[in-house]
Structures are given as C-alpha cells and as structure tokens.
Amino acid sequence: MGAGLTGLWTAHELLKRDPGLRVTLLEKNIAGFGASGRNGGWCSALFPASTAALEQRHGREPALAMRRAMVSTVDEVGAAAAAAGIDCDYVRGGTIVFARSGTQWRAAQHEVERARGYGVDALELWGADRVSARDARGAVYDPACARVQPAALVRGLARTVERQGAVIHEQTAVDSWRQGSVTTDRGTVRARHIISALEGYGATIAQSRRRILPLYSLMVATQPLDDEVWQSMGIAHGQTFSDGRHLVIYGQRTADNRIAFGGRGARYHWGSAIRDEYDRVDRVFAHLVATLHDLFPQLPPLEVEHAWGGPLGVPRDWHASVLYDAATGLGSAGGYVGDGLSTTNLAGRTLADLITGRDTELTRLPWVGHRSPSWEPEPWRFMGANAGLIAMTAADGEERATGRGSIIARAMSGLIGH
Ligand SMILES: Cc1cc2nc3c(=O)[nH]c(=O)nc-3n(C[C@H](O)[C@H](O)[C@H](O)COP(=O)(O)OP(=O)(O)OC[C@H]3O[C@@H](n4cnc5c(N)ncnc54)[C@H](O)[C@@H]3O)c2cc1C
Numbered sequence: 001m002g003a004g005l006t007g008l009w010t011a012h013e014l015l016k017r018d019p020g021l022r023v024t025l026l027e028k029n030i031a032g033f034g035a036s037g038r039n040g041g042w043c044s045a046l047f048p049a050s051t052a053a054l055e056q057r058h059g060r061e062p063a064l065a066m067r068r069a070m071v072s073t074v075d076e077v078g079a080a081a082a083a084a085g086i087d088c089d090y091v092r093g094g095t096i097v098f099a100r101s102g103t104q105w106r107a108a109q110h111e112v113e114r115a116r117g118y119g120v121d122a123l124e125l126w127g128a129d130r131v132s133a134r135d136a137r138g139a140v141y142d143p144a145c146a147r148v149q150p151a152a153l154v155r156g157l158a159r160t161v162e163r164q165g166a167v168i169h170e171q172t173a174v175d176s177w178r179q180g181s182v183t184t185d186r187g188t189v190r191a192r193h194i195i196s197a198l199e200g201y202g203a204t205i206a207q208s209r210r211r212i213l214p215l216y217s218l219m220v221a222t223q224p225l226d227d228e229v230w231q232s233m234g235i236a237h238g239q240t241f242s243d244g245r246h247l248v249i250y251g252q253r254t255a256d257n258r259i260a261f262g263g264r265g266a267r268y269h270w271g272s273a274i275r276d277e278y279d280r281v282d283r284v285f286a287h288l289v290a291t292l293h294d295l296f297p298q299l300p301p302l303e304v305e306h307a308w309g310g311p312l313g314v315p316r317d318w319h320a321s322v323l324y325d326a327a328t329g330l331g332s333a334g335g336y337v338g339d340g341l342s343t344t345n346l347a348g349r350t351l352a353d354l355i356t357g358r359d360t361e362l363t364r365l366p367w368v369g370h371r372s373p374s375w376e377p378e379p380w381r382f383m384g385a386n387a388g389l390i391a392m393t394a395a396d397g398e399e400r401a402t403g404r405g406s407i408i409a410r411a412m413s414g415l416i417g418h
Contacts, residue, residue, distance in 0.1 A: 001025075001026050001177065001182060001194070001195065001197060001198055002025075002026075002027065002034070002196070002197035002199065002201065003025040003026075003027035003031035003032070003033075003168050003170070003197075004031075004032065004033075004034045004035065004154065004197060004199060004344070005036040005154055005157070005340065005341065005344035005345070005348075006197035006199065007025050007027075007197035008025070008031065008036075008157045008158055008161055008348070009344050009345045009348025009349070010195055010333070010348040010352060011161045011164075011166045011348075012080070012084075012157060012161050012164065012348060013348045013351070013352035014351075014352045014355060015161065015164040015165060015166060016352070017356050019164065019165065023165070023166040023167070024166070024167050024168075024169065024189060024191070025161075025166060025167070025168045025169065026169050026172045026173075026174050026182060026184055026189065027168060027169065028171070028172065028173040028201070029170065029171070030170050030171075031154065031155065031158035031168055031170065032154035032155050032158060034199060034200070034311075035199060035200065035310050035311065035312050036150065036153075036340075036341075037150060037151045037154045037155070038150065038151070038219070038308055038309070038310040039150045039217075039310075039312075039338075039340070039341055040150075040217075040219060040251070040261075040262045040338075041089075041147055041148045041149060041150045041252050041254075041260065041341070042095065042145055042240045042250055042252065042341060043077050043092075043145065043147070043148050043341045044095060044142070044145040044146075044240075044339060044341070044342060045067070045070040045073070045074050045121065045142070045144035045145065045342065046070070046339040047066065047067075047070050047320065047339055048318045048319065048320055048335070048336060048337035049318055049319045049320070051063055051064075051067055051114070051115070051118055051121075052114070054066055054067075054366060057319075057366075059366075062366035063118075063366065064118060064119075064120055065361070065364070065365055065366070066366055066367060067118065067121060068120055069346055069361075069362065069365055070144075070346065071120060071144045073342045073343070073345055073346045074145065074146055074342055075092070076342075076345055077090070077146070077148075077153075077342050077345050078090045078146055080345065081148075081153060081156070084156065084157070084160040085156075085160075086152070086153060086156030086160065087152060087156070088148045088152040088156060089147065089148055089152065089255040090146050090147070091147050091237055092143075092145070093145070093146070093147055093236055093237060093238025093240070094141055094142055094143040094144070094239060094240075095141070095142050095239065095240040095242065096126070096131065096139045096140075096234075096235070096239060096241045097139055097140045097141075097142070097242045097243060097244060098131055098133040098136040098138075098139045098241070098242070098243040098244065098295070099136060099137050099138050099139060099244050100133060100134070100135045100136050100137070100243050100245075101135065101137075101399060101400065102137070102403050103399045103403060103404060103405055103406075104137070104244030104399075105137040105138060105244075106405075107244055108125065108138060108139070108140045108244060109125060111140055112124070112125045112140055121142065121144065122142075122143055122144070123140055123142050124140070124141040124142075124143075125138060125139075125140060125141075126138050126139045126140070126141050130234070131234055132232060132233055132234035132296070132298075133233075133234075133241075133243065133296060134295060134296065134297055136243075145240055146238065147237075147238045147239065147240055147252045147254075148341065149255065150341065153341075171186075172184050173185045173186075174198075174205065176205065176206065177196070177207075177330075178330075179194075179328045179329060180192070180194075180329070181194075182194055191329070192329050193330075193355050194329060194330050195324075195332060195333070195355075196208065196330075196331070196332035197332070197333060198334070199212070199312065199313040199334045199335075200212060200213075200214035200215070200310075200312055200313035201274060201311070201313075202334065203272035203274070204272070204274055209272065210376075210377065210381075211315070211375075212313040212314065212315055212335060212375075213268065213272060213313070213314045213316075213375050213381065213385055214268075214269075214272050214274050214311035214312070214313060214314075215264065215268060215311065215312055215313075215314050215337075216266035216267075216268075216278055216279075216281075216309050216310065216311055216312075217248075217263065217309060217312055217338060218262060218263065218265075218266050218279070218280075218281060218284045218288070218307070218308070218309035219260060219261065219262030219288070219309060220260075220261055220262070220285055220288050220304045220306065220307045221254065221258045221259070221260045221261075221304070221307075222258050222259045222261075222302045222303060222304065222305065223258065223302070223303045223305055224256050224257040224258050225257050225258070225259065225299075226257075227257070229298070229299065229300065230257065232296075232298045233296050233298070233299075235251075235253050236253070237253060237255075238253070239252075239253055240252045243295065245396045246392040246395045246399075246406065246409050247263065247264055247265055247389070247393050247395075247396055248263060248264050248338060249262070249263040249288075249291060250262050250263070251292075258305070259292060261292055262288065262309075263284070263287070263288055263291065264338075264392075265284055265287065265389065265393070266278070266281050266284050266309065267386055267389060268381075268386050268389065270378065270382050271382075278309070278311075279308055279309040279310055280307060280308070280309060281309070284309075285304060289302050289304060312336070312338055312340065313334050313335055313336065313337070314335070314337050315372035316372050316373045316374060316375050317372045318335075318337060319335065319367070319370055319372055320334065320335040320336045320337070320339075320340075320343060320347075321333070321335055321367050321368075321369075321370040321371065321372060322347050322351060322354070322365075322367055322369075323368075323370075323371070324351060324354040324355065324368075326354070326357070331351060331354065331355070333347035334347075335372060346362070346365075350363060350368060354368070391408050392409070394406075394408050395408040395409035
C-alpha cells in the first residue's frame with residue numbers, strides 16, 4: 001500500500017529474491033507522488049534516532065550494526081539505481097554541515113568525537129579555512145551522503161519494478177486493511193502479505209491515524225548559478241549542505257547548478273490533515289530564500305523557479321521501524337522523519353528478507369520489530385506538534401542570544417527528536 005520508495009524498494013527486492021512472486025502496489029495518486037518524489041535528494045546515512053539514542057535503547061552492538069547498515073545503504077542506492085539503469089544524478093559528494101556559532105562549533109566537535117568513539121561514521125571536522133558560509137567557524141563533513149534527483153529515482157524505480165513483473169494500480173486509494181485483504185475505493189484486493197508503506201499519509205486512514213504525524217517540509221529551487229558562484233560557496237558537484245540549527249535546513253547543488261533548498265517550519269494541521277494547498281506557504285518560501293542569502297552573502301539575487309513541499313512522517317519517539325508478523329502476513333515500514341531517501345532502501349531489503357522467511361543480518365537490526373507509541377489524540381497532538389516547531393525556532397534564537405546550548409531544546413527533546 002503506497003508506491004513511494006518504501007513500497008517500490010520492497011517490490012524490487014522481493015522480485016529480485018523470487019521473480020515468480022505476484023506483487024501489486026496500490027497507490028492513491030501516481031507512483032512517487034508523496035515525499036519520495038519531492039524530497040531534498042540527500043541520500044544520506046542519517047537515521048532519525050541518534051547513535052546515542054539507539055545505544056541507550058538497544059545496546060551498543062545493535063546500535064553499531066544499525067549505523068553500519070545505514071552507511072552501506074548510501075552506496076547500495078547508487079549501485080541499485082545503476083544496475084537498473086536509472087539516471088538520477090547520483091553523485092556521492094558528502095555533506096557539509098556548517099557550524100555558524102560557538103554553540104554549533106562545540107556541538108560539531110562533540111559530534112565528531114562521539115562518532116570516532118563509535119568507530120563507524122567517518123565524520124571529519126573542517127576548520128574555518130575550508131568553509132565559506134557566513135560566520136562559519138568550521139563544519140562537520142560526512143562523506144556518507146550522495147546527491148540525487150529524487151523524482152528521477154522514484155519514477156525510474158517504478159518503471160523498473162513494472163519491468164520485473166509488479167503491477168502498480170495508480171488512482172486507487174486504500175481505505176482499510178486486515179489479514180488477507182485490502183479494501184480500496186475501487187474494490188477489494190486479496191493478498192497473503194500486506195505491507196503498509198504510506199508514511200505520513202498513514203495519518204489519513206482511520207486505523208493508522210495516530211501511528212504517525214505528517215509534518216510538512218518545503219523547498220525552493222533557484223535559477224542555475226554560474227560555476228564561479230558555486231566555487232565561492234565552496235560547494236562542489238554532488239555535495240549537500242546544512243548548518244547546525246535546530247529547525248532543520250537542507251540544500252543540494254543540482255546537476256544543472258541550481259540550489260535546491262528546503263526546511264521545516266510550516267505548521268502542523270489539525271487532525272493530521274494533508275491537503276495540496278499545504279504544499280505551498282509563501283512565508284516559508286520567502287524565509288528559505290532569506291536563509292540562503294544569510295548563509296552565502298555572495299549570492300546574486302535569487303529567482304525561485306520552482307517551489308513545493310510535502311508531508312514526511314514522524315513517529316511519536318522519532319524512531320523509524322520495520323514491522324512484520326509472519327503469522328498474519330501484515331507489515332509496515334516508515335517513520336523516517338526527514339531521512340527516508342536511503343532508509344527506504346534498507347527497509348525494502350529487510351522486508352523482502354522477512355516476507356521470504358530469511359533470517360539475515362538485516363532482519364536482526366534493532367529497528368525491526370520496534371514499536372513507537374501512538375501520538376496523542378487532538379487537541380494534544382495539535383498543541384504538541386506546533387509547540388515543538390515553535391520550540392525549535394525559539395531554541396535557535398536562544399542560542400544566538402546566549403551563545404550557549406539551548407535549554408528550550410533540551411526541555412522539549414521528547415517532542416523534537418534526538
Ligand atoms: C520536502 C521534503 C524533503 C525531504 N528531504 C529528504 C532528504 O533530502 N533526504 C531524505 O533522506 N529524506 C528526505 N525526506 C523524507 C523522504 O522523502 C521520505 O522519508 C521518503 O520518501 C518516504 O518514502 P515512503 O515511500 O515511505 O513514503 P511516500 O513517498 O510519502 O509514499 C507514500 C505513498 O502513499 C500514497 N498514498 C497516500 N494515501 C494513500 C492511500 N489511501 N492509498 C494508497 N496510497 C496512498 C502516496 O500518494 C504516496 O505515493 C524529505 C521529505 C520531504 C517532504
């Protein structure tokens with residue numbers, strides 16, 4: 001259910017393991033309509049729960065296994081796309097996270113030290129001499145990140161799974177499901193195995209309404225910029241960039257030299273509503289452009305040639321999961337927050353192993369079988385989600401004003417992740 005990257009990677013991996021399987025995808029709109037076709041194109045090793053949080057919950061070895069799986073998934077996506085002949089501008093240029101205040105710089109040093117202690121992520125601490133963002137004291141460079149054109153990846157993958165024999169029923173909305181059958185607006189589908197791959201849209205269906213919270217992230221793409229401008233920004237082809245603020249921002253240099261740049265900050269809508277008009281908020285688009293000029297004052301006037309947005313899925317504990325019950329054949333994967341581009345591939349390989357009854361390194365990863373609590377009913381959900389967004393903005397302001405780590409961020413950490 002859902003023909004985004006989770007559904008499509010799962011179908012792809014199942015048919016690789018057993019080309020004789022009958023795989024059907026049910027998709028309300030078109031394949032790739034959701035977050036998978038609209039994201040920032042960071043194919044990263046990021047997981048919504050930090051290594052420390054994973055260690056605390058699952059123990060050190062399982063946490064490290066999860067990190068290793070995430071790092072290798074960055075290459076897996078590139079290899080799988082290449083093997084399928086999908087041209088999605090995949091270039092593994094790494095990501096640069098600028099530290100633009102004393103607080104962000106201390107956090108960056110701490111992050112790199114911590115990663116060294118775990119010994120999996122090959123993070124590098126770059127000094128001020130290597131970065132060109134305004135006020136940057138340095139940056140954390142993570143080589144485990146590739147830049148992709150997300151819509152090209154997901155549409156290419158949809159064509160690939162069709163070639164493998166899967167059937168994608170677009171314009172077919174799932175209303176409910178139970179063991180053995182799925183009810184849609186166009187009839188009932190019977191299946192031995194049923195996988196929910198709806199991510200943020202799960203909140204629009206009664207039986208999974210409180211399992212996930214749809215949070216909007218919005219993006220702009222500028223006009224193509226001259227190579228000299230990119231050189232002055234210090235961003236090479238294949239690289240992605242961000243800074244150490246709480247209210248997440250993310251950018252990439254597209255293959256045709258545009259800045260594709262996004263951020264959170266659009267509000268949560270009552271009752272977890274998802275509507276087309278929520279994809280576009282002029283205030284957020286303007287804020288994104290202002291943020292780019294603040295980051296890189298050398299930029300020329302920016303024209304926003306494209307602007308869009310969409311819902312990603314946040315579980316109550318910010319911990320993505322893969323679930324599968326062999327007895328009922330029911331399963332799901334999701335809760336990636338803003339880190340699903342690569343993680344969906346790991347989910348697809350893992351679900352394919354589980355469904356075909358294999359016991360592998362993947363099926364033993366700690367996110368398999370992890371159950372996040374449900375979100376609170378309204379009005380608490382509305383108040384909590386929007387308070388979390390306000391808290392992240394306030395935490396950034398507090399850090400700018402005090403020069404110290406935010407007390408607000410620490411107090412609200414249960415709502416805003418990590
Ligand atoms: C603006 C934005 C930027 C992002 N940037 C990044 C990034 O740079 N890197 C990163 O790793 N992650 C990023 N993410 C998150 C990432 O895109 C998602 O985690 C990932 O695409 C989730 O894939 P999915 O297949 O699980 O969900 P989706 O792609 O959301 O797929 C769910 C599908 O279900 C369909 N559907 C909805 N309702 C029904 C129904 N009733 N019946 C049938 N089908 C239905 C939808 O149309 C959709 O196609 C971003 C997300 C957004 C919105």
